[in-house]
Amino acid sequence: MAPPPQRERILDAVERLVAAQGFAGASIEAIVKQAGVSSVTFYEFFEGKEECFVAAFERAVDEGTEELARAADGDPAAGGFSWSEELATGLRTLTGLIAARPERARLVLVEAQTGGPELSRRFEASLDRVAAKLREGRALPTAPADLPATHEEATAGSLAWLLREKLETGGGEGLEKLYPELIDIALAPYLGDG
Amino acid sequence: MARGGARTSGALAGGERLPPGRHGLPREAVAENQRERLLNGVVEAVAERGYNATTITGIVKAAKISRRTFYEHFEGKQDCFLAAYAMIEAHVLESMLAAPGAGEEWPERVRARLVALLEVLARDEAVTRCFLVEPLAAGGEVAARYREAMSLIAAALRPEPPPSQLNMEVRDQALIGGIATLIVRRLNNAGAARLPELLPDLTELALAPYMDRRQAKRLAA
Numbered sequence: 001m002a003p004p005p006q007r008e009r010i011l012d013a014v015e016r017l018v019a020a021q022g023f024a025g026a027s028i029e030a031i032v033k034q035a036g037v038s039s040v041t042f043y044e045f046f047e048g049k050e051e052c053f054v055a056a057f058e059r060a061v062d063e064g065t066e067e068l069a070r071a072a073d074g075d076p077a078a079g080g081f082s083w084s085e086e087l088a089t090g091l092r093t094l095t096g097l098i099a100a101r102p103e104r105a106r107l108v109l110v111e112a113q114t115g116g117p118e119l120s121r122r123f124e125a126s127l128d129r130v131a132a133k134l135r136e137g138r139a140l141p142t143a144p145a146d147l148p149a150t151h152e153e154a155t156a157g158s159l160a161w162l163l164r165e166k167l168e169t170g171g172g173e174g175l176e177k178l179y180p181e182l183i184d185i186a187l188a189p190y191l192g193d194g
Numbered sequence: 195m196a197r198g199g200a201r202t203s204g205a206l207a208g209g210e211r212l213p214p215g216r217h218g219l220p221r222e223a224v225a226e227n228q229r230e231r232l233l234n235g236v237v238e239a240v241a242e243r244g245y246n247a248t249t250i251t252g253i254v255k256a257a258k259i260s261r262r263t264f265y266e267h268f269e270g271k272q273d274c275f276l277a278a279y280a281m282i283e284a285h286v287l288e289s290m291l292a293a294p295g296a297g298e299e300w301p302e303r304v305r306a307r308l309v310a311l312l313e314v315l316a317r318d319e320a321v322t323r324c325f326l327v328e329p330l331a332a333g334g335e336v337a338a339r340y341r342e343a344m345s346l347i348a349a350a351l352r353p354e355p356p357p358s359q360l361n362m363e364v365r366d367q368a369l370i371g372g373i374a375t376l377i378v379r380r381l382n383n384a385g386a387a388r389l390p391e392l393l394p395d396l397t398e399l400a401l402a403p404y405m406d407r408r409q410a411k412r413l414a415a
Contacts, residue, residue: 161371
Protein backbone atom coordinates (compact mmCIF):
# COMPACT_ATOMS: atom_id res chain seq x y z
CA MET A 1 0.00 0.00 0.00
CA ALA A 2 1.43 3.34 -1.04
CA PRO A 3 1.93 5.82 1.81
CA PRO A 4 -0.47 8.80 1.83
CA PRO A 5 0.88 11.36 -0.66
CA GLN A 6 0.33 14.31 1.67
CA ARG A 7 2.39 12.69 4.38
CA GLU A 8 5.15 12.03 1.84
CA ARG A 9 5.01 15.66 0.72
CA ILE A 10 5.36 16.82 4.33
CA LEU A 11 8.40 14.61 4.84
CA ASP A 12 9.93 15.81 1.54
CA ALA A 13 9.46 19.36 2.76
CA VAL A 14 11.18 18.52 6.05
CA GLU A 15 14.18 17.13 4.17
CA ARG A 16 14.55 20.28 2.08
CA LEU A 17 14.06 22.69 4.98
CA VAL A 18 16.32 20.84 7.40
CA ALA A 19 19.09 20.60 4.81
CA ALA A 20 18.86 24.35 4.20
CA GLN A 21 18.49 25.64 7.75
CA GLY A 22 18.61 22.82 10.27
CA PHE A 23 15.82 21.61 12.52
CA ALA A 24 15.69 24.91 14.34
CA GLY A 25 14.74 26.64 11.09
CA ALA A 26 12.08 24.14 10.10
CA SER A 27 8.95 25.51 11.80
CA ILE A 28 5.57 23.83 11.27
CA GLU A 29 4.54 26.98 9.41
CA ALA A 30 7.49 26.64 7.03
CA ILE A 31 6.91 22.89 6.61
CA VAL A 32 3.24 23.20 5.62
CA LYS A 33 4.02 26.08 3.29
CA GLN A 34 6.80 24.16 1.56
CA ALA A 35 4.64 21.01 1.36
CA GLY A 36 1.59 22.86 0.08
CA VAL A 37 -0.71 21.38 2.73
CA SER A 38 -2.79 22.98 5.49
CA SER A 39 -1.72 22.83 9.10
CA VAL A 40 -4.90 20.83 9.81
CA THR A 41 -3.52 18.18 7.43
CA PHE A 42 -0.16 18.35 9.19
CA TYR A 43 -1.78 17.59 12.55
CA GLU A 44 -3.75 14.70 11.05
CA PHE A 45 -0.44 12.95 10.50
CA PHE A 46 1.80 14.29 13.26
CA GLU A 47 1.34 15.47 16.81
CA GLY A 48 4.05 18.04 16.43
CA LYS A 49 7.38 18.98 14.98
CA GLU A 50 9.52 16.41 16.70
CA GLU A 51 7.27 13.52 15.70
CA CYS A 52 7.44 14.75 12.12
CA PHE A 53 11.26 14.96 12.25
CA VAL A 54 11.45 11.44 13.62
CA ALA A 55 9.17 10.24 10.79
CA ALA A 56 11.42 11.92 8.20
CA PHE A 57 14.49 10.28 9.76
CA GLU A 58 12.82 6.87 9.90
CA ARG A 59 11.63 7.08 6.30
CA ALA A 60 15.14 7.93 5.13
CA VAL A 61 16.70 5.10 7.14
CA ASP A 62 14.02 2.54 6.16
CA GLU A 63 14.23 3.31 2.45
CA GLY A 64 18.03 3.28 2.61
CA THR A 65 17.97 -0.04 4.44
CA GLU A 66 15.70 -1.52 1.75
CA GLU A 67 18.09 -0.38 -0.98
CA LEU A 68 21.00 -1.89 0.91
CA ALA A 69 19.14 -5.16 1.37
CA ARG A 70 18.33 -5.32 -2.34
CA ALA A 71 21.94 -4.65 -3.30
CA ALA A 72 23.25 -7.14 -0.75
CA ASP A 73 21.30 -10.06 -2.17
CA GLY A 74 23.87 -10.42 -4.91
CA ASP A 75 23.52 -13.02 -7.60
CA PRO A 76 21.58 -15.97 -6.15
CA ALA A 77 22.95 -18.21 -8.93
CA ALA A 78 26.46 -17.53 -7.63
CA GLY A 79 25.39 -18.50 -4.10
CA GLY A 80 24.89 -14.91 -2.87
CA PHE A 81 27.51 -12.70 -1.31
CA SER A 82 30.14 -13.41 1.30
CA TRP A 83 30.25 -11.08 4.31
CA SER A 84 33.03 -8.96 2.85
CA GLU A 85 31.33 -8.71 -0.54
CA GLU A 86 28.10 -7.78 1.19
CA LEU A 87 29.84 -5.09 3.19
CA ALA A 88 31.65 -3.70 0.16
CA THR A 89 28.41 -3.61 -1.83
CA GLY A 90 26.65 -2.03 1.11
CA LEU A 91 29.20 0.78 1.36
CA ARG A 92 29.10 1.28 -2.41
CA THR A 93 25.30 1.54 -2.30
CA LEU A 94 25.43 3.84 0.68
CA THR A 95 27.85 6.29 -0.93
CA GLY A 96 25.68 6.19 -4.07
CA LEU A 97 22.55 7.00 -2.05
CA ILE A 98 24.29 9.89 -0.31
CA ALA A 99 25.52 11.34 -3.60
CA ALA A 100 22.04 10.99 -5.15
CA ARG A 101 20.13 12.50 -2.18
CA PRO A 102 22.42 14.88 -0.31
CA GLU A 103 19.52 16.61 1.48
CA ARG A 104 18.22 13.36 2.86
CA ALA A 105 21.75 12.29 3.80
CA ARG A 106 22.24 15.58 5.61
CA LEU A 107 19.15 14.99 7.67
CA VAL A 108 20.33 11.53 8.73
CA LEU A 109 24.04 12.11 9.18
CA VAL A 110 24.41 15.75 10.17
CA GLU A 111 21.17 17.20 11.48
CA ALA A 112 19.71 14.19 13.31
CA GLN A 113 21.92 14.96 16.28
CA THR A 114 20.52 18.49 16.54
CA GLY A 115 16.86 17.39 16.47
CA GLY A 116 16.32 16.49 20.11
CA PRO A 117 16.83 13.44 22.32
CA GLU A 118 14.52 11.04 20.45
CA LEU A 119 16.33 11.63 17.16
CA SER A 120 19.71 11.27 18.86
CA ARG A 121 18.58 7.92 20.21
CA ARG A 122 17.51 6.79 16.74
CA PHE A 123 20.78 7.95 15.25
CA GLU A 124 22.66 5.90 17.85
CA ALA A 125 20.43 2.89 17.11
CA SER A 126 21.38 3.14 13.41
CA LEU A 127 25.05 3.15 14.37
CA ASP A 128 24.41 0.02 16.43
CA ARG A 129 22.93 -1.73 13.40
CA VAL A 130 26.03 -0.91 11.35
CA ALA A 131 28.20 -2.16 14.22
CA ALA A 132 26.26 -5.43 14.38
CA LYS A 133 26.83 -6.00 10.65
CA LEU A 134 30.55 -5.32 11.06
CA ARG A 135 30.75 -7.68 14.02
CA GLU A 136 29.87 -10.62 11.74
CA GLY A 137 33.41 -10.22 10.37
CA ARG A 138 34.73 -11.73 13.59
CA ALA A 139 33.68 -15.11 12.21
CA LEU A 140 36.31 -14.91 9.45
CA PRO A 141 39.28 -17.24 10.01
CA THR A 142 41.63 -14.27 9.49
CA ALA A 143 39.91 -12.14 12.16
CA PRO A 144 42.03 -11.58 15.28
CA ALA A 145 40.51 -13.17 18.36
CA ASP A 146 41.38 -10.25 20.59
CA LEU A 147 39.82 -7.23 18.88
CA PRO A 148 38.53 -4.91 21.63
CA ALA A 149 34.80 -5.29 22.35
CA THR A 150 34.28 -1.68 21.31
CA HIS A 151 35.95 -2.07 17.90
CA GLU A 152 32.76 -2.11 15.83
CA GLU A 153 31.13 0.82 17.63
CA ALA A 154 34.28 2.78 16.94
CA THR A 155 34.31 1.76 13.27
CA ALA A 156 30.65 2.67 12.81
CA GLY A 157 31.51 6.05 14.36
CA SER A 158 34.47 6.43 12.00
CA LEU A 159 32.37 5.71 8.92
CA ALA A 160 29.62 8.11 10.02
CA TRP A 161 32.21 10.80 10.75
CA LEU A 162 33.86 10.45 7.33
CA LEU A 163 30.54 10.59 5.50
CA ARG A 164 29.37 13.54 7.57
CA GLU A 165 32.61 15.38 6.92
CA LYS A 166 32.14 14.90 3.16
CA LEU A 167 28.61 16.31 3.37
CA GLU A 168 29.71 19.24 5.49
CA THR A 169 32.66 20.26 3.40
CA GLY A 170 31.75 19.28 -0.14
CA GLY A 171 28.01 18.58 -0.14
CA GLY A 172 28.82 14.95 -0.96
CA GLU A 173 31.48 15.65 -3.61
CA GLY A 174 34.33 13.19 -3.65
CA LEU A 175 32.37 10.26 -2.24
CA GLU A 176 33.68 8.08 -5.07
CA LYS A 177 37.24 8.69 -3.94
CA LEU A 178 36.33 8.04 -0.35
CA TYR A 179 34.79 4.64 -1.11
CA PRO A 180 38.03 2.56 -1.17
CA GLU A 181 39.09 4.17 2.12
CA LEU A 182 35.76 3.24 3.71
CA ILE A 183 36.19 -0.34 2.56
CA ASP A 184 39.68 -0.49 3.99
CA ILE A 185 38.64 0.97 7.34
CA ALA A 186 35.68 -1.41 7.64
CA LEU A 187 37.31 -4.62 6.38
CA ALA A 188 41.05 -4.52 7.04
CA PRO A 189 40.88 -5.33 10.77
CA TYR A 190 39.20 -8.67 9.98
CA LEU A 191 41.46 -9.68 7.14
CA GLY A 192 44.58 -10.16 9.27
CA ASP A 193 47.94 -8.46 9.03
CA GLY A 194 49.12 -10.40 6.01
CA MET B 195 21.26 10.96 29.72
CA ALA B 196 21.99 12.19 33.23
CA ARG B 197 22.37 15.93 33.07
CA GLY B 198 21.33 16.84 36.59
CA GLY B 199 23.93 17.57 39.20
CA ALA B 200 26.71 18.22 36.71
CA ARG B 201 29.05 20.68 38.36
CA THR B 202 31.77 22.86 37.00
CA SER B 203 35.07 22.91 38.79
CA GLY B 204 38.70 23.22 38.05
CA ALA B 205 38.99 23.21 34.29
CA LEU B 206 37.83 26.78 33.94
CA ALA B 207 39.95 28.44 36.57
CA GLY B 208 38.81 31.24 38.85
CA GLY B 209 35.41 32.84 38.65
CA GLU B 210 34.57 33.05 42.35
CA ARG B 211 31.99 35.69 43.10
CA LEU B 212 33.53 38.88 44.44
CA PRO B 213 32.09 40.41 47.60
CA PRO B 214 29.50 43.07 46.74
CA GLY B 215 30.10 46.80 47.15
CA ARG B 216 33.39 48.59 47.28
CA HIS B 217 36.10 46.00 47.11
CA GLY B 218 38.69 48.40 45.75
CA LEU B 219 39.67 46.14 42.84
CA PRO B 220 40.66 47.76 39.57
CA ARG B 221 38.05 47.72 36.80
CA GLU B 222 39.99 45.21 34.70
CA ALA B 223 40.10 42.72 37.55
CA VAL B 224 36.36 43.05 38.02
CA ALA B 225 35.72 42.57 34.30
CA GLU B 226 38.02 39.56 34.24
CA ASN B 227 36.20 38.02 37.17
CA GLN B 228 32.81 38.64 35.57
CA ARG B 229 33.92 37.06 32.33
CA GLU B 230 35.23 33.97 34.09
CA ARG B 231 31.99 33.62 36.02
CA LEU B 232 30.02 33.87 32.80
CA LEU B 233 32.17 31.20 31.16
CA ASN B 234 31.60 28.92 34.13
CA GLY B 235 27.92 29.84 34.05
CA VAL B 236 27.43 28.93 30.41
CA VAL B 237 29.20 25.59 30.92
CA GLU B 238 27.03 24.80 33.92
CA ALA B 239 23.81 25.85 32.17
CA VAL B 240 24.55 24.03 28.90
CA ALA B 241 25.62 20.81 30.65
CA GLU B 242 22.46 20.91 32.74
CA ARG B 243 19.85 21.80 30.12
CA GLY B 244 21.49 21.15 26.76
CA TYR B 245 22.73 23.85 24.39
CA ASN B 246 19.48 24.43 22.55
CA ALA B 247 17.39 24.82 25.70
CA THR B 248 19.90 27.13 27.38
CA THR B 249 18.83 30.76 27.66
CA ILE B 250 20.71 33.94 28.57
CA THR B 251 18.56 33.97 31.72
CA GLY B 252 19.87 30.52 32.62
CA ILE B 253 23.46 31.58 32.02
CA VAL B 254 23.31 34.78 34.09
CA LYS B 255 21.52 32.92 36.87
CA ALA B 256 24.24 30.26 37.00
CA ALA B 257 26.91 32.97 36.87
CA LYS B 258 25.10 35.18 39.41
CA ILE B 259 25.61 38.15 37.16
CA SER B 260 23.19 40.69 35.75
CA ARG B 261 21.85 40.45 32.24
CA ARG B 262 23.27 43.86 31.44
CA THR B 263 26.75 42.74 32.45
CA PHE B 264 26.36 39.65 30.25
CA TYR B 265 25.85 41.88 27.21
CA GLU B 266 28.88 43.98 28.16
CA HIS B 267 30.97 40.83 27.62
CA PHE B 268 29.17 38.81 24.95
CA GLU B 269 26.82 39.33 22.04
CA GLY B 270 24.69 36.33 22.88
CA LYS B 271 24.56 32.67 23.84
CA GLN B 272 26.68 31.39 20.96
CA ASP B 273 29.37 34.01 21.45
CA CYS B 274 29.58 33.18 25.16
CA PHE B 275 29.60 29.43 24.57
CA LEU B 276 32.30 29.71 21.90
CA ALA B 277 34.49 31.67 24.32
CA ALA B 278 34.08 28.90 26.91
CA TYR B 279 34.71 26.32 24.20
CA ALA B 280 38.00 27.95 23.20
CA MET B 281 39.17 27.77 26.83
CA ILE B 282 38.20 24.12 27.21
CA GLU B 283 39.83 23.23 23.90
CA ALA B 284 43.08 24.98 24.82
CA HIS B 285 43.10 23.25 28.20
CA VAL B 286 42.52 19.78 26.73
CA LEU B 287 45.14 20.18 24.02
CA GLU B 288 47.72 21.63 26.41
CA SER B 289 47.17 18.70 28.74
CA MET B 290 47.71 16.25 25.89
CA LEU B 291 50.82 17.97 24.55
CA ALA B 292 52.38 18.38 28.00
CA ALA B 293 51.62 14.81 29.08
CA PRO B 294 54.42 13.04 30.93
CA GLY B 295 55.92 10.61 28.45
CA ALA B 296 54.74 12.71 25.50
CA GLY B 297 58.37 13.33 24.57
CA GLU B 298 58.85 9.62 23.85
CA GLU B 299 58.80 7.94 20.46
CA TRP B 300 55.52 7.82 18.52
CA PRO B 301 53.67 4.79 19.96
CA GLU B 302 54.51 5.65 23.57
CA ARG B 303 53.66 9.26 22.91
CA VAL B 304 50.20 8.32 21.60
CA ARG B 305 49.49 6.35 24.75
CA ALA B 306 50.74 9.16 27.01
CA ARG B 307 48.58 11.69 25.20
CA LEU B 308 45.50 9.48 25.40
CA VAL B 309 46.08 9.00 29.14
CA ALA B 310 46.14 12.78 29.50
CA LEU B 311 43.07 13.25 27.30
CA LEU B 312 40.97 10.76 29.25
CA GLU B 313 42.17 12.14 32.58
CA VAL B 314 41.24 15.68 31.73
CA LEU B 315 37.85 14.58 30.37
CA ALA B 316 37.17 12.46 33.47
CA ARG B 317 37.73 15.40 35.77
CA ASP B 318 34.61 17.41 35.07
CA GLU B 319 31.48 16.01 33.48
CA ALA B 320 29.94 19.41 32.71
CA VAL B 321 33.04 20.58 30.86
CA THR B 322 33.29 17.30 28.96
CA ARG B 323 29.63 17.45 27.89
CA CYS B 324 30.22 20.97 26.58
CA PHE B 325 33.36 19.88 24.76
CA LEU B 326 32.10 16.67 23.12
CA VAL B 327 28.33 16.25 23.31
CA GLU B 328 26.57 19.58 23.06
CA PRO B 329 28.34 20.95 19.94
CA LEU B 330 26.65 18.31 17.81
CA ALA B 331 23.26 19.23 19.22
CA ALA B 332 24.03 22.91 18.66
CA GLY B 333 25.05 22.44 15.02
CA GLY B 334 26.21 25.38 12.88
CA GLU B 335 29.26 27.38 13.92
CA VAL B 336 29.56 25.60 17.27
CA ALA B 337 29.68 22.20 15.54
CA ALA B 338 32.27 23.55 13.09
CA ARG B 339 34.47 24.62 16.02
CA TYR B 340 34.06 21.19 17.56
CA ARG B 341 35.18 19.52 14.33
CA GLU B 342 38.26 21.75 14.25
CA ALA B 343 39.11 20.84 17.82
CA MET B 344 38.74 17.15 17.01
CA SER B 345 41.15 17.51 14.05
CA LEU B 346 43.74 18.97 16.41
CA ILE B 347 43.35 16.00 18.74
CA ALA B 348 43.80 13.63 15.79
CA ALA B 349 46.89 15.54 14.68
CA ALA B 350 48.39 15.07 18.16
CA LEU B 351 48.06 11.30 17.72
CA ARG B 352 49.46 11.03 14.19
CA PRO B 353 52.50 8.90 13.46
CA GLU B 354 55.61 10.87 12.51
CA PRO B 355 56.46 10.88 9.72
CA PRO B 356 52.99 9.93 8.42
CA PRO B 357 53.05 6.87 6.15
CA SER B 358 53.09 8.23 2.62
CA GLN B 359 50.83 5.55 1.11
CA LEU B 360 47.89 6.56 3.33
CA ASN B 361 45.57 9.53 2.98
CA MET B 362 46.21 11.01 6.43
CA GLU B 363 43.29 13.40 6.34
CA VAL B 364 40.91 10.46 5.98
CA ARG B 365 42.78 8.47 8.64
CA ASP B 366 42.61 11.40 11.07
CA GLN B 367 38.87 11.71 10.59
CA ALA B 368 38.33 7.97 10.93
CA LEU B 369 40.30 7.93 14.16
CA ILE B 370 38.54 10.88 15.68
CA GLY B 371 35.13 9.54 14.64
CA GLY B 372 35.91 6.34 16.50
CA ILE B 373 37.36 8.05 19.55
CA ALA B 374 34.53 10.57 19.86
CA THR B 375 31.88 7.85 19.50
CA LEU B 376 33.41 5.67 22.22
CA ILE B 377 33.97 8.58 24.60
CA VAL B 378 30.47 10.04 24.23
CA ARG B 379 28.82 6.64 24.59
CA ARG B 380 30.82 5.83 27.72
CA LEU B 381 30.07 9.28 29.10
CA ASN B 382 26.33 8.82 28.58
CA ASN B 383 26.22 5.26 29.87
CA ALA B 384 28.67 5.30 32.75
CA GLY B 385 29.65 8.92 33.52
CA ALA B 386 32.85 10.90 33.12
CA ALA B 387 34.74 9.19 35.95
CA ARG B 388 34.80 5.90 34.00
CA LEU B 389 36.34 7.38 30.84
CA PRO B 390 39.94 6.34 31.67
CA GLU B 391 38.81 2.70 31.26
CA LEU B 392 38.77 3.35 27.52
CA LEU B 393 42.55 3.75 27.37
CA PRO B 394 43.49 0.33 25.92
CA ASP B 395 40.73 0.47 23.29
CA LEU B 396 41.57 3.99 22.17
CA THR B 397 45.29 3.25 22.09
CA GLU B 398 44.74 0.24 19.89
CA LEU B 399 42.45 2.29 17.66
CA ALA B 400 45.16 4.92 17.21
CA LEU B 401 48.06 2.50 16.67
CA ALA B 402 46.63 -0.49 14.79
CA PRO B 403 46.29 1.13 11.35
CA TYR B 404 50.02 1.85 11.29
CA MET B 405 51.68 -1.14 12.86
CA ASP B 406 51.52 -4.86 13.36
CA ARG B 407 48.45 -5.59 15.47
CA ARG B 408 50.32 -7.78 17.98
CA GLN B 409 52.65 -4.94 18.68
CA ALA B 410 49.79 -2.42 18.90
CA LYS B 411 48.03 -4.68 21.38
CA ARG B 412 51.11 -4.95 23.60
CA LEU B 413 51.53 -1.20 23.66
CA ALA B 414 47.84 -0.64 24.32
CA ALA B 415 47.71 -2.93 27.35
